Amino acid sequence: MPQQDQPPEAVLREALEANGQRFTEQRAAVYRFLSSTDKHPTADEVFLAVRSQVPVISLATVYKSLETLVGCGLAMKLTYGDGSARYDGRTDPHHHARCLQCSRIFDVAGRLPSEEISELKEGTEGFHVTGYRLELTGYCTHCQPVEPASA
Amino acid sequence: MPQQDQPPEAVLREALEANGQRFTEQRAAVYRFLSSTDKHPTADEVFLAVRSQVPVISLATVYKSLETLVGCGLAMKLTYGDGSARYDGRTDPHHHARCLQCSRIFDVAGRLPSEEISELKEGTEGFHVTGYRLELTGYCTHCQPVEPASA
DNA sequence: CACAAAGGAAGAATGATTCTGAATAAAGGT
DNA sequence: ACCTTTATTCAGAATCATTCTTCCTTTGTG
Known part of the structure; x- marks a missing residue:
């Protein structure tokens, strides 16, 4: 290592x-x-x-x-x-959150349990999974949601 | 609906x-x-x-x-x-697998339990999460892995 | 059916990324 | 330490995906 x-x-x-x-x-x-x-x-x-x-x-x-x-x-x-x-520059497995308003990327503290990924691999029939990427989307503290207020 | x-x-x-x-x-x-x-x-x-x-x-x-x-x-x-x-063209929530060799995208059958995402939201302190995207990476049936054989 | 405004065609313009060709500087050997 | 080999760098041109501009066509409405 x-x-x-x-x-x-x-x-x-x-x-x-x-x-x-x-x-x-x-x-x-x-x-x-x-x-x-x-x-x-x-x-x-x-x-x-x-x-x-x-x-x-x-x-x-x-x-x-x-x-x-x-x-x-x-x-x-x-x-x-x-x-x-x-x-x-971070090379350890971690996830990101992306602000839909200002496009900035933030690191997310938690991590997805690996069993969840293992389960998903079963739905790929023949595809050999070597990794994955998870990204949360939303709005950072500096950006207020500007979604349409309509229903 | x-x-x-x-x-x-x-x-x-x-x-x-x-x-x-x-x-x-x-x-x-x-x-x-x-x-x-x-x-x-x-x-x-x-x-x-x-x-x-x-x-x-x-x-x-x-x-x-x-x-x-x-x-x-x-x-x-x-x-x-x-x-x-x-x-x-699919608009229902689903995930994708991307072949690192040929770049093709495939739909994945399973879905991530929403509790997992909820837990991750807690690691974003202040970030308002509205959605997420999960992507598996690897090699499709037509493409053999060409990773270096070294340890 | 006529009108106003949105949408489309064609190609130029833009912005990110990569390539090119000559010059420079690492690594390894003497 | 110096020289050789060859990857790497620079600087700017080239390329690729995407968007914009101008003018013309079509849609939705009264």
Whole structure:
């Protein structure tokens, strides 16, 4: 099992080497930022944040670094209907809540019992389930529901 | 509760009028196709399919018709990381399984007990949950898992 | 049947993401 | 330490899905 108490750089270096990828300053910067926030930034937001710490980095490199991190299991890519993908530095299984008004993503504390998923697998006849994703939708504390008041 | 045993056109007309939208031949064609398939086509696939039945229709109209159907509660929009959004004519609550290899979407038979969701709501402190989405991921019968064989 | 307003066609415009080609910098060997 | 090999980076062009714009057509109403 990988070590969580090592310095972030060491964790990254190890994960990259395990996947035959090189350690670079740009990837380190992206990883540092992503693992330091509990927000779920878009690639562009990562780009803006990282650029203030690394002299020069291109948006394309941020995209590729993020994909590399996802490939190494150090990040997750979250996609929703509204434009950009978002990235999550948390790699332990957890769920998200998405605000229908402001599109922000929040982490949810609880977890779904694994038996429930096992039961659902039975309804897939032939499909080989390897994982799942659960997302709650609604309105965050800053956004009041603006649903039509009609019945 | 709306009627499922009426002709599709009547269902559509009623839903449109309830939302202050007009009934048009293009929307009918899109609705007819979407409710006749258990696939989960992209907007472009709907466009190609509908064009063989309606003399002339533009891609933009298909996009707008699909959004209109979603707004009337007659369809659902599904978004995943791989490019295009997909549309689902089934409006009853159900889950999906997505093949990581071929990106196809399949309906899952079972349903998650609502108590589980209620419990998760407690972990959102302040977030007002109005719905949720559950997606299984894995490999369909046509696609063999191609995961690395290493430990 | 005539009218006003919504809807549609066609293609341009937009925004996110990926690709291209030349230059740079890790890792490993001498 | 230096050199070689080759992945990675940069910068901007290219691509793909989706939306917008302008003008024309159709719908629903009196």
